[in-house]
Amino acid sequence: VFFFDEAHLLFNDAPAALVDKIEQVVRLIRSKGVGVYFITQNPADVPDKILSQLGNRVQHALRAFSVRDQKAVRAAAETMRDNPELDEQAAITELGVGEALVSLLNEKGTPTIVERALIVPPQAHIGPISEAERAALIQSSLLAGHYEKTVDRESAYEIIKGRATEKQAEAEKAAPAAQSSEGGLGGMLGGLLGGGSSRRQSAGEAMVKSVVRTVGAELGRQLVRGVLGSLMGGSTRRR
Template identity: 60%
Template sequence: MTGKHGPEDSGEAVADPRDYVQDGLILIGVSKSGHEPAAECIELALANRHGLITGATGTGKTVTLQVLAEGFSAAGVPVFASDIKGDLSGIAAKGTPAPKLVERAKEIGLTNYGNTSFPTAFWDIFGKDGHPVRAAVQEMGPLLLSRLMELTEPQEGVLNIAFRWAEDERAAGDAKMTILDLQDLRAVIDEMGKKASTLRSKYGHVAPATVGVIQRRLLVLEEQGADRFFGEPALDIMDFLKVDADGRGIVNVLAAEKLMNTPRLYATFLLWLLTELFEKLPEVGDLEKPKLVFLFDEAHLLFNDAPKAVLEQVERVSRLIRSKGVGVYYVTQSPSDVPDRVSAQLGNRIQHALRAFTPREQKAIRAAAETFRPNPSIDTERAIQELRVGEALVSLLRGKGEPSMVERTLIRPPMSRVGPLTAEERKKLIAADSDNVKKYAKGLDRESAHERLQDRSTMLGQLKHSAKKVFPGLFGSKG
């Protein structure tokens, strides 16, 4: 995690980020559609009602993402954010008073604008640009794995049988028949293929051809590097819910530049994270501020080609996770990227510029304009096409949860660095995060399904397995 100043401290006065968090409000920017400038703020008590940040490439979405992360961190709310281009890593470093940023601060009337860094933890599924993120295959389950492997319905059925068979083996006394990594899953699928005739009466038909397809899909996952994600030690989701010594929320940044080369893995990972939070956090109702805020860039990848069951899961989690004290903010190019059932749950909205060169794009702009509460002073549809970089149409929840009228808003300049850390800066910050290094740096490879099935393939292993079924207590828990 960063220190108070972060890398490359210039010795200039450090801004107090709490200046932008007052009376339970986080300053996003300033609107000027009325006679007097007005602050546009997210109410912390309503921040768990989720949000949507949209706009064309190059219109300022990433900076808005950074401003949101800074505001929540300053308010003592931990943040998880995916970093698609690497630019968001700059939040860990003190910014510099660049002329454009100083000019923006002056334009919106920020007399106390300055620079600082924010406490940051870096994560990476591939374990290179952050602490390794791992999950047990067993925890992810057959539904998400089926989507990840692009399985058909019959193939997904066989994968379900594999998980059920391993679960039944554990229930029968073989506690080490756990599926932790892809090697375990491959071993279980292979064993099922061999035992297809004996398993048919209890689990249904397991076609050898289907077993072969699943094995090939597992190979593809391994070639894409997904094998590094599956294993132990598994991520403890509570490690995302931390604050630093000054009470600022830790900004957890997921390195997603390489991950975007495998968009299905990225989308599956994000949905797994949401599901983990939903299942493991207790119900807390409405709080003064969220326990955690998720900022998901390139959110459309969650929904692209997603089967109905996955979409239903996203909708269910989006609808109910707010009662766990978690706010989810989806970041994508167009509001139409998000299904209506999910979009209906997103109360806080920030719309950057969209361009319309085709009838389809014009229709999308019209649809985007209709999602806002109208403002008599603004032609919303026209404004969406006229917004400059760093300007957005903003409608945020107020009072008892009603959306404010849409306002044309200048987003405040970030206090941290606009742009990425250097590789050396990132490396130093990762190494300094000693708690996470100690917990996650080294992988574990304990005995699980792969080793257990290998043992059963020997004559002695077969005898022990048969005896254990007849005399369950004979070999003890390690037998």
């Protein structure tokens, strides 16, 4: 519950944009179960568009000593749900200490008719209460049993973090398979054709290199023989 005391200080010379924003907050915050109370001596201090959003009214005495005061009394009486058995405008000026005209919302959200009532003063306790008194107050509360159990729901951050962790684990599982596919004969041939590597050669790589050298040497000898044979044969025919 929010209480705004001396509400006239909030609305005096307030720009229209601020008043519109306060009205919007009052409209939206009620749907969340939050109460908002504006406390002021004169209901005219609160703009009509905001006053129309307030369901609970507690009006203490107003003294009509001037024309402006009389207008304020009339305006205050008209903002409450009329009671056929009560003259609200006259009652406001007759209220004594501790008295007020009260109109509250019922369980269906409908304003009740205004009633003249005595206000019970707040009951307070000086100093900290004992653990037994605290436990008794908690047990007697209308909300007892509703909030004792802690509920820690999974947040959006935790859900997104879990998805990222799963993707990272899948990537780590896929990495060894990709590395193994790069090995074998293809990897060894790639190493031979692509240049040397700083790592030590395995027995298979050494064998492949030996075969390649042997084949290359044999092809080289045959090529040299063919070239020399063609040259020698050509020179013999010219003689």
